[in-house]
Amino acid sequence: MNRRDLLRTSAAAGAAAALPRFATAQPAQNRLLKMVPQANLTSLDPIWTTANITRNHGHMIYDSLYGLDANFAPQPQMAEGHVLDDGGKVVTITLRQGLKFHDGEPVRAQDVVPSINRWMKRNPFGQKLATVVDALEVVDDRRVRFKLKRPFPLLFKALGQVSNSPAFIMPQRLAETDAFQQVREAIGSGPFKFKADEFNSGSLVVYEKFADYVPTPNGTPSLTAGPKVAYMDRVEWHIIVDAATAAAALQTGEIDWYEQPPPEIQQLLRRNRQISIEAIDPLPLTGILRFNHLHPPFADKKMRQAILPAINQEEFMQAVVGTDASLFRTGVGLFTPGTPLANDAGLAPLMGPRSLDRAKALMREAGYTNQPMRLIGPTDILAPAAMTQMGADLVRRLGFNADIVLTDWGTTVTRRASREPLDRGGWSMLFTSFSSVDFVDPAAHYPMRGNGTSAWFGWPTIPRLEELRDAWFDAPDLAAEQALAREMQTVAMDELPYVPVGAYLSITAIKRNLTGRVPGLALFWNIRRS
Amino acid sequence: MFAYIVRRVLATIPVMAIVALFVFSLLYIAPGDPAAVIAGDQATPEDVERIRQSLGLDRPYLVRFGEWVFRILRGDLGVSIFTNLPVSLMIQQRIEPTLSLMVVTLLLAVTIAVPMGVVAAWKAGTWIDNAVMSFAVLSFSVPVFVVGYLLAYIFALELDWLPVQGYTPFSNGFGPWIQNLILPAVALGSVYIALIARITRATMLEVLQQDYIRTARAKGAGQRSILFLHALKNAAVPIVTVIGIGIALLIGGAVVTESVFAIPGLGRLTVDAILRRDYPVIQGVVLLFSFVYVLVNLAIDLLYTLFDPRIRY
Numbered sequence: 001m002n003r004r005d006l007l008r009t010s011a012a013a014g015a016a017a018a019l020p021r022f023a024t025a026q027p028a029q030n031r032l033l034k035m036v037p038q039a040n041l042t043s044l045d046p047i048w049t050t051a052n053i054t055r056n057h058g059h060m061i062y063d064s065l066y067g068l069d070a071n072f073a074p075q076p077q078m079a080e081g082h083v084l085d086d087g088g089k090v091v092t093i094t095l096r097q098g099l100k101f102h103d104g105e106p107v108r109a110q111d112v113v114p115s116i117n118r119w120m121k122r123n124p125f126g127q128k129l130a131t132v133v134d135a136l137e138v139v140d141d142r143r144v145r146f147k148l149k150r151p152f153p154l155l156f157k158a159l160g161q162v163s164n165s166p167a168f169i170m171p172q173r174l175a176e177t178d179a180f181q182q183v184r185e186a187i188g189s190g191p192f193k194f195k196a197d198e199f200n201s202g203s204l205v206v207y208e209k210f211a212d213y214v215p216t217p218n219g220t221p222s223l224t225a226g227p228k229v230a231y232m233d234r235v236e237w238h239i240i241v242d243a244a245t246a247a248a249a250l251q252t253g254e255i256d257w258y259e260q261p262p263p264e265i266q267q268l269l270r271r272n273r274q275i276s277i278e279a280i281d282p283l284p285l286t287g288i289l290r291f292n293h294l295h296p297p298f299a300d301k302k303m304r305q306a307i308l309p310a311i312n313q314e315e316f317m318q319a320v321v322g323t324d325a326s327l328f329r330t331g332v333g334l335f336t337p338g339t340p341l342a343n344d345a346g347l348a349p350l351m352g353p354r355s356l357d358r359a360k361a362l363m364r365e366a367g368y369t370n371q372p373m374r375l376i377g378p379t380d381i382l383a384p385a386a387m388t389q390m391g392a393d394l395v396r397r398l399g400f401n402a403d404i405v406l407t408d409w410g411t412t413v414t415r416r417a418s419r420e421p422l423d424r425g426g427w428s429m430l431f432t433s434f435s436s437v438d439f440v441d442p443a444a445h446y447p448m449r450g451n452g453t454s455a456w457f458g459w460p461t462i463p464r465l466e467e468l469r470d471a472w473f474d475a476p477d478l479a480a481e482q483a484l485a486r487e488m489q490t491v492a493m494d495e496l497p498y499v500p501v502g503a504y505l506s507i508t509a510i511k512r513n514l515t516g517r518v519p520g521l522a523l524f525w526n527i528r529r530s
Numbered sequence: 531m532f533a534y535i536v537r538r539v540l541a542t543i544p545v546m547a548i549v550a551l552f553v554f555s556l557l558y559i560a561p562g563d564p565a566a567v568i569a570g571d572q573a574t575p576e577d578v579e580r581i582r583q584s585l586g587l588d589r590p591y592l593v594r595f596g597e598w599v600f601r602i603l604r605g606d607l608g609v610s611i612f613t614n615l616p617v618s619l620m621i622q623q624r625i626e627p628t629l630s631l632m633v634v635t636l637l638l639a640v641t642i643a644v645p646m647g648v649v650a651a652w653k654a655g656t657w658i659d660n661a662v663m664s665f666a667v668l669s670f671s672v673p674v675f676v677v678g679y680l681l682a683y684i685f686a687l688e689l690d691w692l693p694v695q696g697y698t699p700f701s702n703g704f705g706p707w708i709q710n711l712i713l714p715a716v717a718l719g720s721v722y723i724a725l726i727a728r729i730t731r732a733t734m735l736e737v738l739q740q741d742y743i744r745t746a747r748a749k750g751a752g753q754r755s756i757l758f759l760h761a762l763k764n765a766a767v768p769i770v771t772v773i774g775i776g777i778a779l780l781i782g783g784a785v786v787t788e789s790v791f792a793i794p795g796l797g798r799l800t801v802d803a804i805l806r807r808d809y810p811v812i813q814g815v816v817l818l819f820s821f822v823y824v825l826v827n828l829a830i831d832l833l834y835t836l837f838d839p840r841i842r843y
Contacts, residue, residue, distance in 0.1 A: 002675075040802060042610075042612035042613050042806060042808075043568065043612050043613065043614075044613070044614075049568045080706050103551075122577070163734070178584070180580045180583075180584045181575075181584055182614050184614065200615045200623050200624075200794055201610075201615070201620070201802075202624075202794060202798055202799055203614075203624075203697075203792075203794030203798075204794070207701075238792065239694075239792070239794075240695055240792040241611075241789050241792070241798070242789050242792065244679060244790075245694060245695050245789075245790055245791065245792055245794075246681065248682055248686060248687050248694040248695070249685070249694045249696075249792075250685055251687060252687060252690065252693075252694055254682075254693060254694055254695065254696070297718070312621055344538070355649050380805070408805055409567075410563075410564075410566075410567050410804075410806060410807050412590050413563070413566040413567055414563040414807075415564070416565045417566055417575055417578055419575075446574075453575075454574065454576065455574075456574060457575065524609050
């Protein structure tokens with residue numbers, strides 16, 4: 001090499017080094033998607049835990065017999081179809097041909113039966129289904145048969161549950177794990193494979209396209225129904241806990257998608273033309289004020305009703321998502337706004353002008369004489385924290401002798417499990433929120449349950465609500481479901497297992513060159529880079 | 531000397547035992563329940579109780595403590611309640627980023643701060659001294675995360691010279707490795723530069739007044755020789771002490787820096803484990819940290835003998 005060549009080479013190397021980092025990206029990057037998920041993935045078993053991040057992980061690597069479309073109607077997914085016999089009491093489901101697990105083994109009915117059995121022990125819809133199942137058996141490698149005590153019209157909807165531990169199909173050796181123990185491997189038959197060798201909880205989760213996945217030939221992609229086509233060869237979840245850092249990484253192109261930016265960060269990202277700020281789910285999450293029904297002051301129905309005139313859903317939602325009215329809903333009842341069972345029965349006490357004075361007068365009528373109450377809530381989870389702050393202000397203004405206990409989420413979820421009275425560490429009130437799919441119907445709707453000590457934290461006893469819920473499972477058509485939903489809401493707004501404090505959209509920030517995203521959850525099939 | 535080292539190493543055993551007892555007891559009485567976190571927001575109380583039983587969290591304190599100590603003695607830190615991964619593997623995954631951050635930060639801090647302090651002492655009372663001390667006050671006053679955001683905004687968002695976040699293992703090459711560490715090391719190091727520079731200046735000022743320095747000048751020794759051979763070596767003991775304390779403080783400081791720059795280190799692992807109540811991980815990491823503290827202190831004590839031959843153990 002002579003002096004001139006050396007200089008030329010050095011100059012070229014210098015110029016290359018001076019290029020911006022992203023200019024050195026390879027074409028293969030087009031089939032790589034980097035995303036910052038809503039939380040860290042810690043547990044890999046979506047049956048063992050109901051954490052939403054584990055549910056999303058489940059949708060990456062597992063598949064289910066049925067999927068739900070955007071109208072929450074069940075559609076065959078792993079199933080080729082089904083046959084009903086004996087007036088609907090015998091249901092035979094046939095698997096599609098060519099389904100394989102990520103370890104190369106074929107998906108068989110022998111895998112389906114233990115998977116469904118395990119799911120029925122944990123999911124509330126599954127638990128309800130279990131009460132009508134006489135037998136679930138293998139017919140042959142591709143067919144399973146439900147023998148039911150009576151027809152269960154919602155069977156396929158139950159098998160297609162999207163959230164809260166969906167009925168994912170696992171290999172038999174894993175599905176036979178106790179439902180209260182975690183499975184040891186993450187092997188499914190879904191469109192992406194989990195890369196266990198690259199998993200670093202708290203930092204990185206990697207998925208690879210499963211080359212042997214055969215998408216259903218039926219329908220169009222809609223929530224978890226229709227073909228799940230993986231256009232990305234590799235999906236990386238980068239855990240970035242700091243919102244400002246995640247936003248900066250999105251702006252510099254280090255990541256493509258930030259699942260749940262907080263409101264102040266959304267404002268910042270809206271200025272970037274390459275980033276789309278949109279609702280991840282067209283349906284909103286519902287915020288709730290939960291009472292402890294076991295102890296004073298809210299063991300008394302009149303005390304629960306007394307605070308209704310002071311509840312302003314708009315104010316609560318503005319605390320969560322800001323003042324943009326397109327991001328929240330008011331006039332919210334038991335069911336997710338915009339879904340078939342949503343209605344306005346019994347909502348009058350939450351509508352019209354709000355009045356602290358009226359609420360105070362009702363508190364006096366209910367016999368409130370400065371008894372202590374305790375509001376518990378987290379400071380580290382965005383929406384519940386904001387609603388708790390609003391609630392704390394409200395109970396102070398109402399003149400409650402209030403003890404406000406704000407802790408981290410880990411402490412709140414432990415403390416809310418206490419059924420003790422206040423002087424032994426109990427609680428009176430808390431705020432939290434539920435995703436749209438949880439409140440679509442009564443199946444997975446925990447807070448509306450009135451089954452006493454078996455109910456969700458707060459433990460209301462409302463037998464009439466339980467009767468109506470049981471009747472809903474047997475409703476023959478949508479009109480009957482809707483009539484029952486109105487009645488349920490009327491009872492609920494009188495008995496007040498909880499108070500809905502509004503509904504809000506979950507906003508996501510995604511690069512505009514990513515198209516085809518299926519709305520509803522953070523789902524990765526069908527997404528491609530334009 | 532050898533006997534001293536053996537004695538010090540043996541002395542770590544009761545220290546570690548006390549730390550183990552303290553950490554275990556603290557976690558036992560602290561509020562929070564991993565079963566409730568695992569079960570999620572929609573779980574029923576019965577679900578939570580079943581999970582508690584399956585994790586063995588319903589067993590008496592002494593039984594759990596005894597099992598844990600027995601495992602530790604066999605070198606087994608246990609398995610994470612949440613990820614089902616061995617704690618030792620999780621620590622192994624996270625130790626390189628934290629070590630890298632600490633080493634680069636310390637190198638940066640020492641190579642900048644010691645000359646700064648020496649020069650400030652040499653030019654005491656001049657504008658150079660004032661500039662160094664102003665920088666030190668500023669670095670002390672601005673929190674690490676503010677410096678971090680500022681650096682990320684300028685060098686990553688605006689200039690696009692360096693990445694905003696993440697960590698690249700050293701095995702992927704020195705270039706990518708150091709690229710990810712520059713901003714966090716500068717952010718974290720700013721406080722230590724200020725601290726070490728101030729101590730160096732103060733100690734050097736004292737040493738420069740000593741008779742032997744005057745003698746050295748009288749013998750015609752050069753300024754550089756006086757500062758770095760005669761003065762700095764004699765000022766080294768307090769400086770080394772501060773650097774040792776700095777290493778210990780770095781572990782705490784790394785938590786914030788690792789969060790701001792999304793570095794998957796031990797600091798983040800600890801915070802995440804605390805928030806989830808992942809007891810085996812918390813216990814494992816705290817034991818490791820306390821062991822590192824003990825070793826760092828031992829190393830500092832041994833370094834004293836290097837700089838000051840009068841010190842003998």
